[in-house]
Amino acid sequence: MQTVAKLIDTTQCIGCKACEVACQEWNDQEFTLGTFNNSYQTMPDLAPNFWNLIKFNEAEQNGAQSWLMAKYQCMHCADAGCIKACPAPGAIIQRANGIVDFEHDACIGCGYCITGCPFDVPRLSSKTKKVYKCSLCSDRVAVGLEPACIKSCPTNCLSFGTRHDLKFLAEKRVSELKSDGFENAAIYDGPGVGGTNVLYVLKHGDKPEQYGLPKDPRIPWTVSLWKGPVKWLGNLVFFGGLFTALVHFLAIGPKEHKHED
Amino acid sequence: MAAARELKISRTTQTSSVCPYCAVGCSVVIHTLGDKARNVQPTVVHIEGDPDSPINRGTLCSKGISLKEFVVNERRLTKPLYRAPGSAEWKAISWDEAIDKAARRIKDTRDRTFQEKDGQGRTVNRTASIAMIGGCTDTNEINYLLSKFRFGLGIISYENQSRL
Numbered sequence: 001m002q003t004v005a006k007l008i009d010t011t012q013c014i015g016c017k018a019c020e021v022a023c024q025e026w027n028d029q030e031f032t033l034g035t036f037n038n039s040y041q042t043m044p045d046l047a048p049n050f051w052n053l054i055k056f057n058e059a060e061q062n063g064a065q066s067w068l069m070a071k072y073q074c075m076h077c078a079d080a081g082c083i084k085a086c087p088a089p090g091a092i093i094q095r096a097n098g099i100v101d102f103e104h105d106a107c108i109g110c111g112y113c114i115t116g117c118p119f120d121v122p123r124l125s126s127k128t129k130k131v132y133k134c135s136l137c138s139d140r141v142a143v144g145l146e147p148a149c150i151k152s153c154p155t156n157c158l159s160f161g162t163r164h165d166l167k168f169l170a171e172k173r174v175s176e177l178k179s180d181g182f183e184n185a186a187i188y189d190g191p192g193v194g195g196t197n198v199l200y201v202l203k204h205g206d207k208p209e210q211y212g213l214p215k216d217p218r219i220p221w222t223v224s225l226w227k228g229p230v231k232w233l234g235n236l237v238f239f240g241g242l243f244t245a246l247v248h249f250l251a252i253g254p255k256e257h258k259h260e261d
Numbered sequence: 262m263a264a265a266r267e268l269k270i271s272r273t274t275q276t277s278s279v280c281p282y283c284a285v286g287c288s289v290v291i292h293t294l295g296d297k298a299r300n301v302q303p304t305v306v307h308i309e310g311d312p313d314s315p316i317n318r319g320t321l322c323s324k325g326i327s328l329k330e331f332v333v334n335e336r337r338l339t340k341p342l343y344r345a346p347g348s349a350e351w352k353a354i355s356w357d358e359a360i361d362k363a364a365r366r367i368k369d370t371r372d373r374t375f376q377e378k379d380g381q382g383r384t385v386n387r388t389a390s391i392a393m394i395g396g397c398t399d400t401n402e403i404n405y406l407l408s409k410f411r412f413g414l415g416i417i418s419y420e421n422q423s424r425l
Contacts, residue, residue: 016322016323017323018320018321018322018323018325018326020323021323021324021326021327022309022321022326024327025307025308025326025327025329025330026307026309028269135266138266139266139267139268139269140268142268143268143271145268148309151309151310151319151320152309152310152320152321152322152326153320154317154320154321154322
């Protein structure tokens with residue numbers, strides 16, 4: 001099965017928020033009213049019931065104010081930090097088509113995936129005590145439909161397809177941008193986490209932080225350490241202890257209690 | 262591998278329609294749960310863009326994509342409301358009553374204000390006191406009939422939302 005991906009051409013986003021509403025509508029999420037904070041951005045951040053946010057990043061270019069729109073949702077990493085950090089078997093799975101999906105029946109709500117995520121995406125619900133994030137509409141993709149956000153996008157900023165095809169499309173778009181005078185235009189796909197299945201085309205590819213994207217996303221070393229050496233060391237101590245006790249019992253025998261007269 | 266979440270539109274009836282909001286006239290597909298059996302009250306579960314439409318090709322804007330909330334809504338008006346002159350309250354009336362009232366007022370206003378000739382004696386046959394507006398979701402056929410109706414009444418102030 002081929003890896004599916006989402007391409008976000010940030011240069012074509014007009015901030016209409018159709019993808020946000022499409023996501024809410026398809027996933028039957030209740031909308032929580034926010035407060036106005038001097039921006040056109042719908043919500044300050046992602047929420048357990050809000051999986052897809054258009055960030056209205058403000059930047060100055062040649063002395064003029066400009067918006068650097070960026071769609072903020074799960075990046076569906078090839079080497080996903082959330083899966084690495086998850087202690088509940090089967091709660092977070094990577095499907096054969098590359099989608100990182102949460103199985104909420106198995107989720108124990110520990111929130112370790114939030115620590116493991118280099119993009120700060122999963123959100124713990126205080127109501128259900130489970131963690132929620134974008135599923136790339138795995139239910140739609142499974143029957144050959146595109147995710148809800150991609151279907152709604154009226155400016156062709158979002159595309160859906162196999163990762164291979166979209167990479168080609170993104171490269172074409174980057175070369176177009178370069179010929180338009182944006183020297184630093186680049187593809188952003190999070191190389192630090194083995195590539196993400198959400199690709200961005202950025203006008204200012206040298207400064208992804210301006211879009212609210214980490215420059216070099218990496219799974220926190222604490223998670224790698226805990227799930228790697230520390231886990232094995234722990235297992236060694238536990239089973240080694242049992243084994244030593246057994247050897248001691250066989251070689252020396254049980255401890256004798258001397259009765260005091 | 263765990264099975265994906267069940268697709269909520271896998272057994273829905275699809276009905277094509279037009280978004281009622283702006284003048285672009287995007288086509289939508291309304292997904293209704295429940296077949297047409299007599300003991301079933303169908304429910305709209307999802308609305309999304311119609312990929313067959315040359316206008317929007319499946320896409321929708323943030324307002325259009327939220328159409329389900331417009332259809333399935335406790336606050337949606339399903340009956341004509343009437344507020345009598347001088348009254349502060351809206352009263353639910355039947356469709357028959359609403360159509361009768363509207364027809365009566367159109368007839369009375371036209372009879373009262375119809376001009377056969379203008380100040381210079383030229384034949385004009387017009388009703389300047391009534392205006393008419395068409396909606397963007399009206400089909401060509403409905404707009405044709407509205408035009409005929411307007412000519413019949415002599416209405417000269419005529420506008421369509423599609424021009425907005």
